[in-house]
Amino acid sequence: MARSLWTGSISFGLVNVPVALYSAVRDLDVHFRQLHGKDGAPIDTRRFCSEEDKEVPFEAVGHGYELDGEQVVLTDQDLGAAAPRKTRTIDIEGFVDVDDVDPIYFDHPYFLAPVGEAEGNLRAYQLLVEVMKSTDRAALGRFVMRTKEYLVLVRVRDDRLALTTMRFHDEVRPTKDVDTGGRKPAKKQLDAAKALVEALSADWDPSNHEDCYRERLLDVIERKRKGRKITVPEPERAAAGPPPDIMAALRESLERARSGQGFDVEDSEDGDSDELEDLSREELYERAQKADVPGRSSMSRDELVKALSE
Amino acid sequence: MPRSIWNGTIAFGLMTVPVKLHTATESKTVHFSEVHLDDGARIEHRRFCSKEDKEVEYKEVVKGYEVSDNTYVVLDKEEIAAAAGGRGKVIEVEHFVDAEDVDPVFYEKTYYMGAGKDGAEPYRLLHDALEATGRAGIGRFTFHDREHLVAVRAVDGVLFLHTLRFADELVAGSDIDVAEPSRGPGKREIEMAQRLIDTLHERFDPERYEDEYRQAVLDVIERKAKGEEIAVTEEPETDDSDDLMAVLEASLGGAKKGAR
Numbered sequence: 001m002a003r004s005l006w007t008g009s010i011s012f013g014l015v016n017v018p019v020a021l022y023s024a025v026r027d028l029d030v031h032f033r034q035l036h037g038k039d040g041a042p043i044d045t046r047r048f049c050s051e052e053d054k055e056v057p058f059e060a061v062g063h064g065y066e067l068d069g070e071q072v073v074l075t076d077q078d079l080g081a082a083a084p085r086k087t088r089t090i091d092i093e094g095f096v097d098v099d100d101v102d103p104i105y106f107d108h109p110y111f112l113a114p115v116g117e118a119e120g121n122l123r124a125y126q127l128l129v130e131v132m133k134s135t136d137r138a139a140l141g142r143f144v145m146r147t148k149e150y151l152v153l154v155r156v157r158d159d160r161l162a163l164t165t166m167r168f169h170d171e172v173r174p175t176k177d178v179d180t181g182g183r184k185p186a187k188k189q190l191d192a193a194k195a196l197v198e199a200l201s202a203d204w205d206p207s208n209h210e211d212c213y214r215e216r217l218l219d220v221i222e223r224k225r226k227g228r229k230i231t232v233p234e235p236e237r238a239a240a241g242p243p244p245d246i247m248a249a250l251r252e253s254l255e256r257a258r259s260g261q262g263f264d265v266e267d268s269e270d271g272d273s274d275e276l277e278d279l280s281r282e283e284l285y286e287r288a289q290k291a292d293v294p295g296r297s298s299m300s301r302d303e304l305v306k307a308l309s310e
Numbered sequence: 311m312p313r314s315i316w317n318g319t320i321a322f323g324l325m326t327v328p329v330k331l332h333t334a335t336e337s338k339t340v341h342f343s344e345v346h347l348d349d350g351a352r353i354e355h356r357r358f359c360s361k362e363d364k365e366v367e368y369k370e371v372v373k374g375y376e377v378s379d380n381t382y383v384v385l386d387k388e389e390i391a392a393a394a395g396g397r398g399k400v401i402e403v404e405h406f407v408d409a410e411d412v413d414p415v416f417y418e419k420t421y422y423m424g425a426g427k428d429g430a431e432p433y434r435l436l437h438d439a440l441e442a443t444g445r446a447g448i449g450r451f452t453f454h455d456r457e458h459l460v461a462v463r464a465v466d467g468v469l470f471l472h473t474l475r476f477a478d479e480l481v482a483g484s485d486i487d488v489a490e491p492s493r494g495p496g497k498r499e500i501e502m503a504q505r506l507i508d509t510l511h512e513r514f515d516p517e518r519y520e521d522e523y524r525q526a527v528l529d530v531i532e533r534k535a536k537g538e539e540i541a542v543t544e545e546p547e548t549d550d551s552d553d554l555m556a557v558l559e560a561s562l563g564g565a566k567k568g569a570r
Contacts, residue, residue, distance in 0.1 A: 013561025158483020
């Protein structure tokens, strides 16, 4: 189990349960390290005092804030004094219907687990899980973690208390200036659009969607490691204006959706030769062996590409 | 609306809707800069080569991926961009789902979508169709050289674009160890807690919740600027009582008194 990011207690009425906070998201991103181009050695980042030109240990770093042109310096202790209770307690202020909370407010999901073995605490945690499981309501509360206050929603997921940090209302911009388009569509058009949406509908199944970017990035790294050339693919589909005849586009789409035809605008068939361009001479030679290309051993890389694409 | 951060097309079937994206959220957290406690001077982050122990200029820095201990594959910007995905300026809707079926944990970041050039009519049409069917479009789009899974929803006249987390990024509850009590909560305790929830039930009104900590931090800054000593004031702790029933009863009494 990953280490907890915060420990404190969740307080509901006078019920107080010591809990630890764990992230419900694991970082699967492909991370790069900064290296020195010349010798490939990792780069270290060091903190320097801009005035003394000397390295500064982490303990000697404070928080600076400019107030009316004057620099105010705060220590961690100063910041801790801003709201001491909130740094230790998630205070539940009320219960709301989960459906009333628009996803725009959701930020990061976490889990809460009880801390310690005390029977009373474990039972109080279980009580919260049992009660919240049987309602569509979620607890609304707030707490402070790492010098930031969070409005949080606590509900049950997978038989655990699940906490989601939320944005405050003034962190969500108004929509009044968004250009939201024209007049109400005609009934015939709206009916056709609704029918198309339904025809293209499926059940939400998150496991159907994989992070292709992560896979492609790892693939690029692997190709580079083998010494292959990396080429940037052309955009598959350029941005387009609206269809000249909306009704015709809806009808045609609906027909294709119902008959199971795809919507590929154009098929590019020359993908094969692009791929050859990416291979090293060694790999090209292997393919040439398989294809029994005559004279392959004396061919250059480019000649191999040419022979293989014929 | 301030300027858009992306212009493109959202496509479903053969329908294309020119759209532009706007930032929908912004952080209002009080931001500090790192300063040296001894003299209040700004802290600079400087890059050093770990081998030569010498400062390195930014233009000498490359990005490497560690394939095994201390072995890095170096990629330049274009090579990293090669993985971005070839979808160009199009948000391709793969299918529509019931908007309510998408659990909140999947939602990551939200953008507002506005109608692009000549897009007014089809924008309205897509919005109204999503609103009438209660569906959200699920698709992919590439932004800042990274492909995202997204959901498009109709919310009070505006199309929202949410980036979504992938299923394998989410930690399952079974990965979080929770010790079981030897005796679970009793029926009366559950009923009592339910009543407490009902008493504390309210309509979600985001404007009721201000970031009080933000103000508290600004107050501390102001006091510090006046040269005041900042001390932590201890607040009374609530009792850790083992009698859950008694605590619930007392809470319910308090909550009812608090309610109008």
